[in-house]
Amino acid sequence: MKKKFLIVGDNHLDSRTPKSRLDNYMESSLMELKETLLIAKAAEVDYYIMLGDIFERIEVGGICRNRALEILLSDDGEPWPFEKYVVVGNHDIGHNPSNLNKSALETLIAANALRRVDEISDLGIRFLHFRPDLDDDLRAGFLSDIDSKILFCHASIVDQPSRFEHVLFSDLVVHENTKLIVSGHIHHPMESVSKTGVKFFNPGSLGRSKIDETHHPRVILLQYDYETDDIKHKYLMLKRALSSDIIFDLDKNNQRKFENKNTELFIEAITNVSITDSISSDLIQDLEVYAEKAKVEKEIINMAKTAINLTKTGGEF
Numbered sequence: 150m151k152k153k154f155l156i157v158g159d160n161h162l163d164s165r166t167p168k169s170r171l172d173n174y175m176e177s178s179l180m181e182l183k184e185t186l187l188i189a190k191a192a193e194v195d196y197y198i199m200l201g202d203i204f205e206r207i208e209v210g211g212i213c214r215n216r217a218l219e220i221l222l223s224d225d226g227e228p229w230p231f232e233k234y235v236v237v238g239n240h241d242i243g244h245n246p247s248n249l250n251k252s253a254l255e256t257l258i259a260a261n262a263l264r265r266v267d268e269i270s271d272l273g274i275r276f277l278h279f280r281p282d283l284d285d286d287l288r289a290g291f292l293s294d295i296d297s298k299i300l301f302c303h304a305s306i307v308d309q310p311s312r313f314e315h316v317l318f319s320d321l322v323v324h325e326n327t328k329l330i331v332s333g334h335i336h337h338p339m340e341s342v343s344k345t346g347v348k349f350f351n352p353g354s355l356g357r358s359k360i361d362e363t364h365h366p367r368v369i370l371l372q373y374d375y376e377t378d379d380i381k382h383k384y385l386m387l388k389r390a391l392s393s394d395i396i397f398d399l400d401k402n403n404q405r406k407f408e409n410k411n412t413e414l415f416i417e418a419i420t421n422v423s424i425t426d427s428i429s430s431d432l433i434q435d436l437e438v439y440a441e442k443a444k445v446e447k448e449i450i451n452m453a454k455t456a457i458n459l460t461k462t463g464g465e466f
C-alpha cells in the first residue's frame with residue numbers, strides 16, 4: 150500500500166496586512182491556500198495535511214474565516230477528492246489549547262472542512278498539536294513511547310542550532326517504528342535524515358510577514374510505501390505566490406540594512422581603539438583623545454562636547 154500526502158506549512162491567514170507587506174495580504178494568502186488544494190487534486194493525493202498556524206490569530210474576522218472555510222470545503226462546489234487534516238498551531242489558539250473552542254480554526258473543524266484528530270491508527274500517523282510543554286516533552290524523550298510511523302507536529306524542531314528556542318532533530322529519541330517526522334512552526338524550510346534513517350521535513354511557511362528575498366512558498370508532495378517504509382518526496386513551488394519584490398519594499402529594506410551596517414562599523418571603529426594609556430580624569434579631554442585616535446570627525450566631537458556640557462550644566466548653555 151502506498152499513500153500520497155500533500156503537506157502545507159504555516160499559512161498565517163489574516164484579514165490584517167502585516168506592516169512589511171505592500172500587497173493585500175489576505176487575498177494573496179487565500180490565493181496560495183487555493184493553489185495548494187489544486188495541486189493536491191492534480192497530484193491525486195490521498196491526504197492533505199496542514200501543519201498548523203492556519204490563522205495568524207484566534208479570531209481573524211468573519212471575512213477571512215469564511216473565505217478560508219469556503220475554499221477548504223469545496224472546489225467551486227465540488228468536494229475536494231482527498232481527506233484534509235490539521236495540526237493545531239500556537240497562533241491558532243493564542244498559545245493556549247483551551248482557546249480552541251473560540252477560534253477561527255474551530256469553525257473550520259466544526260464545519261468538517263478540516264479534521265483535527267490525535268491519530269489515524271491504520272496509517273500509523275500521529276498528530277502532535279501545539280501545547281506549551283510540547284518542546285520540553287520532545288527534549289525529554291517523549292517520542293520514544295510513540296510507536297507511529299509518521300508524526301505530524303507543530304513544534305520547534307530544527308536541523309541545526311539557532312539562537313531561538315529549539316529542539317534539535319539530531320537530539321530526538323524516537324521509537325524504532327518511527328520513520329518520518331514533518332513539522333511546522335519554524336518558518337524556514339528544513340530537511341534532514343538521522344543516523345538511523347528517520348527523515349525530517351519542514352516545508353517552510355506559506356505565510357510571509359518577515360522580509361526575506363529568498364523565501365518562496367512551497368509544499369511537499371510525499372509518497373509513503375507501507376510495505377517497504379520507502380519515502381519519496383518532491384517540493385512544489387507555488388506559482389500563484391507573488392514574488393518578494395512585489396510583496397515587500399526591498400529597496401527600503403536594503404537602505405535600512407545599509408544604515409545599520411554603517412552604524413555597526415562606526416561603533417566598531419570607536420570601540421576598538423585603546424585609550425587606557427591616556428585616560429585622564431577629565432571627560433572632555435579623554436573624549437578628544439579617544440575620538441582623535443578613532444578618526445571621528447571634528448564636527449561630531451564638538452556635538453558630543455556640547456552634549457556633555459549641557460548635561461553638566463543641567464540643561465542650560
Ligand SMILES: [Mn+2]
Pocket residue numbers: 159161201202238240334335354
Ligand atoms: Mn507559525
